Amino acid sequence: MPSEFELIDALVARLRPTDAVVGPGDDAAVVALSSGLHVVTTDLLVEDVDFRRSWATPADIGFKAAAVTLSDIAAMGAQPRYITAAIGAASGDRELFQGLGDGLQQACEPFNCSVIGGDVSRSPVLLVATTGVGRVKARPILRSGALPGDLILCTGTLGDSAGGLLVLESQRPGHEALRTRQLRPLPRVAAGVRLGELGLATSMLDISDGLAQDLGHLCRSSHVAAAIWLEDLPISSALARFCRDAERDPLELATTGGEDFELLFTAAETNLFRIREALEELVPVRVIGEIEQARPGGNASPVRLLSGGRDRTDSLPWRGRLQGWDHFERRS
Amino acid sequence: MPSEFELIDALVARLRPTDAVVGPGDDAAVVALSSGLHVVTTDLLVEDVDFRRSWATPADIGFKAAAVTLSDIAAMGAQPRYITAAIGAASGDRELFQGLGDGLQQACEPFNCSVIGGDVSRSPVLLVATTGVGRVKARPILRSGALPGDLILCTGTLGDSAGGLLVLESQRPGHEALRTRQLRPLPRVAAGVRLGELGLATSMLDISDGLAQDLGHLCRSSHVAAAIWLEDLPISSALARFCRDAERDPLELATTGGEDFELLFTAAETNLFRIREALEELVPVRVIGEIEQARPGGNASPVRLLSGGRDRTDSLPWRGRLQGWDHFERRS
Numbered sequence: 107m108p109s110e111f112e113l114i115d116a117l118v119a120r121l122r123p124t125d126a127v128v129g130p131g132d133d134a135a136v137v138a139l140s141s142g143l144h145v146v147t148t149d150l151l152v153e154d155v156d157f158r159r160s161w162a163t164p165a166d167i168g169f170k171a172a173a174v175t176l177s178d179i180a181a182m183g184a185q186p187r188y189i190t191a192a193i194g195a196a197s198g199d200r201e202l203f204q205g206l207g208d209g210l211q212q213a214c215e216p217f218n219c220s221v222i223g224g225d226v227s228r229s230p231v232l233l234v235a236t237t238g239v240g241r242v243k244a245r246p247i248l249r250s251g252a253l254p255g256d257l258i259l260c261t262g263t264l265g266d267s268a269g270g271l272l273v274l275e276s277q278r279p280g281h282e283a284l285r286t287r288q289l290r291p292l293p294r295v296a297a298g299v300r301l302g303e304l305g306l307a308t309s310m311l312d313i314s315d316g317l318a319q320d321l322g323h324l325c326r327s328s329h330v331a332a333a334i335w336l337e338d339l340p341i342s343s344a345l346a347r348f349c350r351d352a353e354r355d356p357l358e359l360a361t362t363g364g365e366d367f368e369l370l371f372t373a374a375e376t377n378l379f380r381i382r383e384a385l386e387e388l389v390p391v392r393v394i395g396e397i398e399q400a401r402p403g404g405n406a407s408p409v410r411l412l413s414g415g416r417d418r419t420d421s422l423p424w425r426g427r428l429q430g431w432d433h434f435e436r437r438s
Numbered sequence: 439m440p441s442e443f444e445l446i447d448a449l450v451a452r453l454r455p456t457d458a459v460v461g462p463g464d465d466a467a468v469v470a471l472s473s474g475l476h477v478v479t480t481d482l483l484v485e486d487v488d489f490r491r492s493w494a495t496p497a498d499i500g501f502k503a504a505a506v507t508l509s510d511i512a513a514m515g516a517q518p519r520y521i522t523a524a525i526g527a528a529s530g531d532r533e534l535f536q537g538l539g540d541g542l543q544q545a546c547e548p549f550n551c552s553v554i555g556g557d558v559s560r561s562p563v564l565l566v567a568t569t570g571v572g573r574v575k576a577r578p579i580l581r582s583g584a585l586p587g588d589l590i591l592c593t594g595t596l597g598d599s600a601g602g603l604l605v606l607e608s609q610r611p612g613h614e615a616l617r618t619r620q621l622r623p624l625p626r627v628a629a630g631v632r633l634g635e636l637g638l639a640t641s642m643l644d645i646s647d648g649l650a651q652d653l654g655h656l657c658r659s660s661h662v663a664a665a666i667w668l669e670d671l672p673i674s675s676a677l678a679r680f681c682r683d684a685e686r687d688p689l690e691l692a693t694t695g696g697e698d699f700e701l702l703f704t705a706a707e708t709n710l711f712r713i714r715e716a717l718e719e720l721v722p723v724r725v726i727g728e729i730e731q732a733r734p735g736g737n738a739s740p741v742r743l744l745s746g747g748r749d750r751t752d753s754l755p756w757r758g759r760l761q762g763w764d765h766f767e768r769r770s
Contacts, residue, residue: 110765127475128580131659133513133643134479134570136578141473143459147466148569150524150559178465192482192524192567198766225567227482228765235524235557235567237480238466246468248460311465327463433442433560434530 110226113203117193120207123220126188135222137188143242144187147178153231155433161274164202166289168209171234174314176217177293177367181312183247183302184240186219186295191236194229206234217295244303247371252309252328256372258395259381261294263342264317265356268363272352283344291367297389298369304384310371316362318409318428320370325400325408328372334361334395336413358424361411372397442558445535449525452539455552458520467554469520475574476519479510485563487765493606496534498621500541503566506646508549509625509699513644515579515634516572518551518627523568526561538566549627576635579703584641584660588704590727591713593626595674596649597688600695604684615676623699629721630701636716642703648696650741650760656702657732657740666693666727668745690756693743704729 108116114130123129128136151157151171162170172189179186191210195202203226210221219238270288273281294312301307309328313320317334325332339360349356373381378393385391400408407428411419419425440448446462455461460468483489483503494502504521511518523542527534535558542553551570602620605613626644633639641660645652649666657664671692681688705713710725717723732740739760743751751757 107766113766128578132581133510134477134516134572134578136475136477136514136574139471139473139476141471143468144471145466145468146520146522146554146569146571148522148524148555148557148567150526150557150561150567152526152559152561155560181465182468184466188478190478190480190569192480192569194482194484194565222478223480225480225482226765227484227565228487229482229484229563229565231562233526233559233561233565235480235482235569237478237522237524237567237569239478239571240466242468246460246466249464433558434439434445 107198108200113198113200114226116200117203117207120204121211121221123222124218126220126222130223137222140241143246145179145182145184145240145242145246146237147175148235148237149174149178150233150235152233159232162289164205165209165212167234168206169213169290171236172210172213173291173293173367175236175238176213176219176295177312179238179240180293180295180298181310181369182240182242183298183310184242185299186217186238186240188220188222188239189214189236190222191224191234193224193226194233195226196230196232242302243299244305247302247307247310249309249311249324249327252324252330252372252397254330254397254399256308256397257375257378257393258332258372258397259391259393260340260368260370261297261389261391262368263340263345264366264368265345265359265363266342267291267365268359269345269348273348281344281348284348288365291365293367294369294389297385300384300388301371304381306377306381307371307373310369313366313368313370314364316364317370318361321409322407324370329400331398331401331408332395333398333410333412336411338392338394340390340392355424362424362427439530440532445530445532446558448532449535449539452536453543453553455554456550458552458554462555469554472573475578477511477514477516477572477574477578478569479507480567480569481506481510482565482567484565491564494621496537497541497544499566500538501545501622503568504542504545505623505625505699507568507570508545508551508627509644511570511572512625512627512630513642513701514572514574515630515642516574517631518549518570518572520552520554520571521546521568522554523556523566525556525558526565527558528560528562528564574634576637579634579639579642581641581643581656581659584656584662584704584729586662586729586731588640588729589707589710589725590664590704590729591723591725592672592700592702593629593721593723594700595672595677596698596700597677597691597695598674599623599697600691601677601680605680613676613680616680620697623697625699626701626721629717632716632720633703636713638709638713639703639705642701645698645700645702646696648694649702650693652702653741654739661732663730663733663740664727665730665742665744668743670724670726672722672724687756694756694759
């Protein structure tokens with residue numbers, strides 16, 4: 107069996123760090139940073155919790171581990187620069203480490219972001235913890251700046267990744283676009299950086315736990331509430347087709363399904379034209395609701411789902427899933 | 439059971455980030471960095487591989503997870519600034535998360551380093567992946583600069599952590615100093631930073647896998663070989679006492695035992711006085727050997743162990759363990 111150091115070499119051989127002063131191999135990587143604000147973020151993906159090896163190749167897993175961290179950096183309006191990866195694996199399987207290296211590199215490369223180091227340990231399940239450093243060009247966009255009256259916008263389409271998960275779980279043939287959204291999510295880096303430069307979004311995060319839950323986080327951080335207009339949620343034709351076949355409600359997947367990694371942000375209506383113009387060539391953008399005054403009463407969700415102008419939150423058949431993903435919730 | 443977000447809150451409540459612009463709670467933390475060289479490093483600790491919960495409290499585990507990363511930063515001659523922690527846990531146990539937060543904070547606080555963020559996931563075993571960012575004040579000290587004729591130096595004492603592991607494994611009473619070295623290793627941050635400022639060490643790393651193995655890494659990076667003088671290895675009185683009781687050879691533990699987290703570095707003999715003077719008030723320093731010309735022949739270990747001026751490497755009863763710790767090696 108290859109040694110720990112041979113496995114690290116096998117992974118590192120797949121990386122192409124572009125501008126590290128010292129790359130993998132020393133106690134730490136060395137990078138040159140310009141002065142100013144930087145963002146730092148960490149994500150952990152664990153086998154059979156966050157991915158399944160029966161669906162995902164090692165390269166898929168490495169790709170997604172990097173993508174979720176790139177997405178967090180983009181959601182701050184920052185440019186990803188460097189990523190490290192800590193890997194736990196049950197055995198010293200060279201192809202596994204090569205695949206993980208390929209996936210990490212493939213996710214980072216389009217954004218000129220370098221994988222500069224990491225660590226490995228033995229672990230009963232496969233796991234990848236990624237940490238990313240990004241550079242803020244102007245100001246970071248936080249979750250906490252949304253104001254009543256702001257519009258709520260999102261990039262791309264929602265629910266595709268949840269649809270892809272259903273396709274993979276049910277071993278249905280086809281639906282390649284949805285599978286790809288689940289296995290190889292594309293972080294909205296260019297749009298996030300552009301919004302950071304533009305300075306017109308009052309708050310932003312990426313949709314990782316589901317629209318309703320993530321918008322709830324944004325509302326609580328901003329001390330506001332929100333109304334989502336269900337008719338305006340962006341549903342891809344691929345998801346619509348899958349939902350017709352599978353007799354699912356695309357709006358359920360769009361509001362409760364996690365891992366879309368689209369950007370969710372707020373802005374004053376007066377800035378809508380400039381935002382659309384700035385993002386025009388990068389990503390589709392949709393207005394999907396409005397920020398409201400915080401409602402009294404502590405524990406209720408701050409997010410209302412409207413259809414035909416009326417609040418439907420409590421009558422939706424899938425209202426029980428609006429809280430989205432919790433890693434420590436008991437599931438039936 | 440507490441939700442994922444309540445567990446994160448329980449952990450974050452134990453942290454005291456001192457100078458993050460935005461601390462835990464958003465997609466990423468925001469920090470202000472000065473321009474120039476920084477180091478980035480990641481470590482992964484996994485239950486029953488890197489620690490046992492029967493010996494180590496949650497605070498011990500959090501402490502050690504931060505300490506190993508602080509030590510890597512120090513071994514580059516850099517000042518630790520920020521740490522993130524990704525945590526996998528089997529269940530949502532609030533006291534576990536509070537304890538981990540306490541330990542992370544306790545390890546970082548003395549060095550003015552802030553825990554600024556992280557992630558949690560469910561995992562069949564407890565694991566903590568830490569990533570640290572440090573600032574290089576002058577130049578980083580790499581593994582690759584050792585020159586033939588350089589002296590080999592180390593801080594503190596060697597083998598204590600391995601002794602502590604034996605104490606814990608055998609459930610012997612007493613030997614508190616050794617247990618503490620294993621459970622709460624103190625990274626040599628002040629000494630590492632001072633050596634970074636001084637600029638006289640030609641190479642440096644921290645001893646995490648064992649002196650013989652880590653010195654081997656340094657030799658291979660520097661394309662040199664090394665002789666260790668066994669009589670000169672620094673053995674603590676606590677380790678000497680334990681080894682008398684347990685009928686172990688302290689030199690075995692000092693050369694093969696991992697997790698000492700002492701600094702191992704090289705320097706020209708002409709700079710020895712200035713180095714001793716600079717570190718005098720920070721840490722004991724011992725000259726333990728000498729860098730030699732690389733020897734022909736590829737696979738042999740570049741490290742010779744001398745006693746009484748003669749090479750004893752091949753006659754030591756514990757020569758089979760000189761390769762130190764490999765996470766993927768099969769053990770008897």
